[in-house]
Amino acid sequence: MPERPKAPRGTFDILPADAESRARLHELAAGAFGAAGYGRIETPAFEQTDLFARAVGEATDIVTKEMFSFHDQGGRELTLRPEGTAPICRAYVEHGMHKLPQPVKLWYSGAYFRHERPQAGRFRQFHQIGVEAIGTNDPMADAETIILLDQLLRSFEVPGVTLRVGSLGTVSSRAAYREELRDYLRAHQAELSPEVRERIEQNPLRAFDSDHDQTRAVMAQAPQMIDRLDDADAEHLAAVERLLRESGVEFERDGSLVRGLDYYTRTVFEFTSDALGAQSALGGGGRYDGLIDELGGPPTAAVGWAAGVERILLAVAAEPPEPTADVYVAADGDAERERAFALVTELRRAGMVAHLDLARRSIKGQMKQADRAGARHAVLIEADGASVRDMSSGEQTGLDLAHAVEVLSS
Numbered sequence: 001m002p003e004r005p006k007a008p009r010g011t012f013d014i015l016p017a018d019a020e021s022r023a024r025l026h027e028l029a030a031g032a033f034g035a036a037g038y039g040r041i042e043t044p045a046f047e048q049t050d051l052f053a054r055a056v057g058e059a060t061d062i063v064t065k066e067m068f069s070f071h072d073q074g075g076r077e078l079t080l081r082p083e084g085t086a087p088i089c090r091a092y093v094e095h096g097m098h099k100l101p102q103p104v105k106l107w108y109s110g111a112y113f114r115h116e117r118p119q120a121g122r123f124r125q126f127h128q129i130g131v132e133a134i135g136t137n138d139p140m141a142d143a144e145t146i147i148l149l150d151q152l153l154r155s156f157e158v159p160g161v162t163l164r165v166g167s168l169g170t171v172s173s174r175a176a177y178r179e180e181l182r183d184y185l186r187a188h189q190a191e192l193s194p195e196v197r198e199r200i201e202q203n204p205l206r207a208f209d210s211d212h213d214q215t216r217a218v219m220a221q222a223p224q225m226i227d228r229l230d231d232a233d234a235e236h237l238a239a240v241e242r243l244l245r246e247s248g249v250e251f252e253r254d255g256s257l258v259r260g261l262d263y264y265t266r267t268v269f270e271f272t273s274d275a276l277g278a279q280s281a282l283g284g285g286g287r288y289d290g291l292i293d294e295l296g297g298p299p300t301a302a303v304g305w306a307a308g309v310e311r312i313l314l315a316v317a318a319e320p321p322e323p324t325a326d327v328y329v330a331a332d333g334d335a336e337r338e339r340a341f342a343l344v345t346e347l348r349r350a351g352m353v354a355h356l357d358l359a360r361r362s363i364k365g366q367m368k369q370a371d372r373a374g375a376r377h378a379v380l381i382e383a384d385g386a387s388v389r390d391m392s393s394g395e396q397t398g399l400d401l402a403h404a405v406e407v408l409s410s
């Protein structure tokens, strides 16, 4: 027997039973984001590798370890997108969106790829929904985007949600802080995990994300950027917090929140759920005022977030909904089956959910299928006419097929 092909490690199939709650999440997202003036954007599944190296940061985990990169037939270096913000900023610059009225508000949804160790809630192909507000440094934009994610999680009834908010200052104020943090880490080298120790020079902030116990104890005492903000950055954070409070969004201030991407400036935030295990992050983001500039566009302030679709679904752990249908049309014999086919087509064109048998079951078997499909009515087509049965009462009456749509939709 030849070996059966399997989906690659860390990937999964979305089967019809799982698809419905995803669709509902997308509907809620599209409704909420559209109402706030965000337009949908879609970018390619792969980009030039250089985009992520420049935007996400050479020393980040994503760029050093997690990218699915390959050469195409023309020798170009390409990467399956590991995140959505860099491609959208690339598109903003490429399409001259800075000439549009600012800010440009966008939302997206799609598949992302990271070569991570697969575990519950962590995959190599996963899905994100995200928003970006590009071309504004107003703290209202930070608050607006955060409120949108809060609203999405509330409307999807995600349990046990916590929001943490912090600030990473600006590139210049962070430079002095990074030096201070490096000195602190060097003084505690012996207690740090080898991985964190190796990154002291390149990426000292990453130490805050370590799950190594001793490193965590060191980091609990470490100096934090949030205490080193200049006046303008501190005022920005205070304004975002004020707006959240006034909007009834609960949050905690967290100076240890650094996030794994280099491009963040000022506001950073993350939503977690205690209904999830170790991978508790539902989504997060922040401000990235230097990124568009970095990618060759004009200096442009921006803020956004991405949320993990699978994480949201896992946290809710919703049972797939019971199927429902308007009509099941049952028939036996070739001529009757063809009349059933014509009726189902007519009903579907009229907007009804209508099913028929495609496996030549007996009438009894078809009635069982009608029940399983959650049909409100079953129509039985016979040589000398048709009848309709109300599936909940069992009441059966004759049906004039010329008026089937009218009768069945009432």
Ligand code: AMP
Residues within 6 Å of the ligand: 083, 114, 116, 121, 122, 123, 124, 125, 126, 127, 128, 260, 281, 282, 283, 284, 285, 306, 307, 308, 309, 310, 311
């Ligand atoms: P990040 O861009 O790393 O901040 O990711 C944003 C959100 O995407 C996270 O909060 C997770 O919910 C989700 N996410 C990130 N990486 C993965 C992954 N490998 N598998 C599943 N979800 C992920």
